[in-house]
Each structure stands twice: as C-alpha cells, then as structure tokens.
Amino acid sequence: MLSTLEWSAAVLLGLLVGSFLNVVIHRLPTMLQRRWEVECAALRGEEPPAQPPYNLLVPRSHCPACRASIPWWRNIPLVSFALQRGRCAACGTRIAWRYPVVELACGALFGAAAWRYGVSYPALAWAVWGAALLALAAIDWDTTLLPDDITLPLTWAGLIGAALGWTGVPLADALWGAVAGYLSLWSVYWAFKLLTGKEGMGYGDFKLLAGLGAWLGWQALIPLVLVASLVGAVVGLVLKATGGLREGRYVPFGPFLALGGLLVWAAGPKTLLTWLGLPA
Structure with missing residues (x-):
C-alpha cells in the first residue's frame, strides 16, 4: 500500500x-x-x-x-x-x-x-517513459524534430523492461510491437509519397511509434494511432480555422502519438476502442 x-x-x-x-x-x-x-x-x-x-x-x-x-x-x-x-x-x-x-x-x-x-522498478520505468514522451512531444511541437537521442533509447528500454518483467508486456509482444510500430508508419509514409510526391511525416514518427509498441505491445498500436489521428485532425482543423497553422501548414504528429500512448497506458487498449465506438 x-x-x-x-x-x-x-x-x-x-x-x-x-x-x-x-x-x-x-x-x-x-x-x-x-x-x-x-x-x-x-x-x-x-x-x-x-x-x-x-x-x-x-x-x-x-x-x-x-x-x-x-x-x-x-x-x-x-x-x-x-x-x-x-x-x-x-x-x-x-x-x-x-x-x-x-x-x-x-x-x-x-x-x-x-x-x-x-x-518499485516498474513505477520508475513507467515514470521515465512518461517523461521521455513529454520531452518528445514538446520538442516535436516546437521544431518538428523527434531526436534519435530519445526515441532510440526509448525503444531499447521498452524491450529491456519487457525482458525484466517491469512493463508487464511479454517480450514477444514488445518485440512485435516495435516492429509493427515502425513498419506501419513507414508503409503509410511511402504510400503517401508515391501517390502525392510529398512527405506526410518524418522518420522520427516511425521510431516513436516503434518505441511505444515496445512499451505497450502490438495490441496497443491500433487504438493508439486512431486516437492520435483523431485528436491530431481536430487540432489541425482548429488551428486552420483560427489561422494558427505554422509556415508550411502542417501539424507535427509526434505529440498526438505521445498522447495516444499515455491514454493507452492509463486506460488500456480495449477501453480506448470502446470510447471510440469500436469493437474491443
């Protein structure tokens, strides 16, 4: 207690x-x-x-x-x-x-x-995880950068934490979460670029989602990305309506991925899907 x-x-x-x-x-x-x-x-x-x-x-x-x-x-x-x-x-x-x-x-x-x-060690691990997401979200919002100095250690720490039993996620789920997290946004990036000739996101987003997958498991990725996309779209529309979009008319995706990760950690993937009106 x-x-x-x-x-x-x-x-x-x-x-x-x-x-x-x-x-x-x-x-x-x-x-x-x-x-x-x-x-x-x-x-x-x-x-x-x-x-x-x-x-x-x-x-x-x-x-x-x-x-x-x-x-x-x-x-x-x-x-x-x-x-x-x-x-x-x-x-x-x-x-x-x-x-x-x-x-x-x-x-x-x-x-x-x-x-x-x-x-406990799990408490310390998840606290440091949350601090890393907070730093990444703020840096990305300011500069559209997601530094490798934070995203790559975040992924490795998630895998090590799973191996030590600190995150409560089986190591196999953490490993496939990292793989699926990276490849999913990497695929979206290249599909968008081939269709439009433009880059829709940066490589830092792939690495951040890989880190989130390593900490939360592959099961968390779909609700996490759905929440991030929904909130990001709403914020983008509000900024567009109020003239708050920065030069280039873009909104960084990293802060919303971080928010989605925190919500999945706090509520769980199934609860998040229920909130979105989707079958859990």
Whole structure:
C-alpha cells in the first residue's frame, strides 16, 4: 500500500525531473543543430566552426532575454514561477507558461506511476517513459524534430523492461510491437509519397511509434494511432480555422502519438476502442 509520504516523494521527484526536461526541450534541438554543422563541415573537409560549450549542463540556467544567471532558489519547480509571478526576477520579462506546465505534467506522471505500481522498478520505468514522451512531444511541437537521442533509447528500454518483467508486456509482444510500430508508419509514409510526391511525416514518427509498441505491445498500436489521428485532425482543423497553422501548414504528429500512448497506458487498449465506438 502506497503511503501519502511515498506518493508525495514521487510527485516531488517528478517536478524536479520536469524542471530538467525544460532544459532538454530547450537545448537539445540546438545541440543537434551544432552537431550537424560539425558533421557537415567534416564532410566538406573544413574545420568545424568555433563555438562555446553548449550542452545540458553548460552554460548555467539563465534568462533568454537578459542572459542573467538563475540561482537555484529561483529555479524551484512551480514555486519560483509563482513567487516571481511568471516573470524574470532580473529584467521582468514574462516567463513562458510552458515551464510550469511541463513540471506539473511530469509530477502528475510520476505520481500516477507510483499510485499504480507502488514503490518499485516498474513505477520508475513507467515514470521515465512518461517523461521521455513529454520531452518528445514538446520538442516535436516546437521544431518538428523527434531526436534519435530519445526515441532510440526509448525503444531499447521498452524491450529491456519487457525482458525484466517491469512493463508487464511479454517480450514477444514488445518485440512485435516495435516492429509493427515502425513498419506501419513507414508503409503509410511511402504510400503517401508515391501517390502525392510529398512527405506526410518524418522518420522520427516511425521510431516513436516503434518505441511505444515496445512499451505497450502490438495490441496497443491500433487504438493508439486512431486516437492520435483523431485528436491530431481536430487540432489541425482548429488551428486552420483560427489561422494558427505554422509556415508550411502542417501539424507535427509526434505529440498526438505521445498522447495516444499515455491514454493507452492509463486506460488500456480495449477501453480506448470502446470510447471510440469500436469493437474491443
């Protein structure tokens, strides 16, 4: 039986991880861009451009507007945002709501995992899984990138978790879930490209669905994709009607795949199909 103290500790850990996820979401795309620039320079036989160190730890957290360093006591999840009324303490620039929302969502995911599995390795595994989906969804929404640095470890972690018995999914189901997840969207991609000459999605979507299949099993893929497609279509129509579509008039699919995965985990594939009015 999970005690209140244990559950609170799980939520607190999730809030702290959520604060770190904000760093990942903000910095990882820039890190990838710099890595690609170095690789392109090497292919051209040129010296890579000189750049100051930039990773998840360096430089220290700072305000994007005034570049003032943020001390730890002004970087406490949720609390600092509330005390500073959503503004930088140095220059008064408004802080994006993304930061507390990510922290709160990650805290909720860790709390849900602890509530469901107690203090255990499965709880930790599913909590980290949820945090990875949260980071991928935010990065994809901002940049239309689903970094291999997260999607590939996600797939391997799902297979290893199944082998260890932490995910509750038989290893065979996890393996075929990864295979079917990748090949299904890969097939849709090529069919769409052959018919229209355009690319309807990126390779990151294939890898993300492979990771979700590894964690949830092949049985979860159909309800997951149906929910992702339905919600994505609704959001796309709303953005089109309100003029909110970005340049190129596209909506990234990764956030909706992540949402579908979380709903399957929370409710189960059969329940999700019932909600959609389909035979379970």
